[in-house]
Amino acid sequence: MHALIVVSHPKPGSFTHSIANQVAEGIAASGAHSFEIADLAAEGFDPRFSAQDHAFFVGEGKLPADVAAEQARLDRSDALVLVYPVFWWSFPGLLKGWIDRVFTNGWAYVEEPDGRIVRKLGRLPVHLIAVAGANMRTYARHGYFGAMKTQIDHGIFDYCGAPVARSELLVPDERSHEAHLDTVRTIGRSLFAG
Ligand SMILES: Cc1cc2nc3c(=O)[nH]c(=O)nc-3n(C[C@H](O)[C@H](O)[C@H](O)COP(=O)(O)O)c2cc1C
Numbered sequence: 001m002h003a004l005i006v007v008s009h010p011k012p013g014s015f016t017h018s019i020a021n022q023v024a025e026g027i028a029a030s031g032a033h034s035f036e037i038a039d040l041a042a043e044g045f046d047p048r049f050s051a052q053d054h055a056f057f058v059g060e061g062k063l064p065a066d067v068a069a070e071q072a073r074l075d076r077s078d079a080l081v082l083v084y085p086v087f088w089w090s091f092p093g094l095l096k097g098w099i100d101r102v103f104t105n106g107w108a109y110v111e112e113p114d115g116r117i118v119r120k121l122g123r124l125p126v127h128l129i130a131v132a133g134a135n136m137r138t139y140a141r142h143g144y145f146g147a148m149k150t151q152i153d154h155g156i157f158d159y160c161g162a163p164v165a166r167s168e169l170l171v172p173d174e175r176s177h178e179a180h181l182d183t184v185r186t187i188g189r190s191l192f193a194g
Contacts, residue, residue: 001192003027003035004077008084008095010041015177016131019170020083022181023129026188033192038073040094045070047097057105070102074124079191080162081127086134086169089144090151099156108160119161126157127166127191129184135173145169 005023009016020037027035040047046066055061063071074080084095091099105111110118130148132139139145153164166187170180 001033001078002076003033003079003081003191004038004073005035005081005083006038006040006095006098008040008082008092008098012039012042014085016083016085018177018181019129019131019184020081022185023081023083023127023188023191026185027191028188029185030189030192035188036073036077038070040098045094045098047094047101049097049100053101063104064101067101067104070098071104071107074102077124079125079127079165081129081191083129083131085131086148090148103156103160117159119159121157121160121162124162125165126162127168127187128152128164129166129168129170129187132169132171134171136171137173139169139171 003023005020007017007020011017017039020039024035024037027033050064052061052064053067056063056067082095084092087093090096103109107120109120112118134144148169149167153167157164168184168187170183175183
């Protein structure tokens with residue numbers, strides 16, 4: 001089995017990148033599975049939903065080549081892992097733009113003429129790993145993690161039928177960086193178990 005690990009952070013040496021790398025190491029340590037890391041910032045992915053994206057959305061143009069390439073990576077993957085810092089209680093804009101552009105009508109879901117939505121990503125389990133700056137008390141007080149789950153887990157992935165296998169929020173006050181790294185390595189090792 002093959003995992004696509006998408007990481008969205010501008011700094012290669014960041015904690016967020018360490019988390020993505022540990023998930024990858026865990027997958028490698030399983031001995032049976034493979035991974036690819038999609039580092040959106042390093043690869044220069046353009047998150048802007050362009051006129052060409054819009055033309056495709058309304059059925060009047062071709063799918064942009066960079067979007068087709070991202071869909072091809074997902075088509076050859078058996079699981080998607082998203083690793084990102086929480087920016088304004090959600091995805092960073094770079095990752096949101098990746099979703100906006102790549103999860104197209106026709107590929108991620110199909111909107112039928114009668115308005116019915118056909119979910120197309122039932123074969124793709126999703127593992128979400130968000131790295132927080134604020135503490136758990138702040139998340140609890142305002143319901144921010146619940147809001148993120150509504151918007152991301154349900155609003156995006158459930159809409160497309162992709163099962164959310166895991167939704168983690170790594171908060172700085174609960175455990176040390178090392179403990180978080182251990183946890184995600186275990187997640188990587190057991191990504192395809194069961
Ligand atoms: C633009 C911006 C917005 C942020 N918004 C939030 C936020 O809403 N909630 C939060 O917990 N942390 C927020 N943070 C803090 C980051 O989540 C935190 O710095 C990051 O997860 C730490 O990981 P790193 O060491 O890999 O950068 C924000 C940081 C930036 C730069």
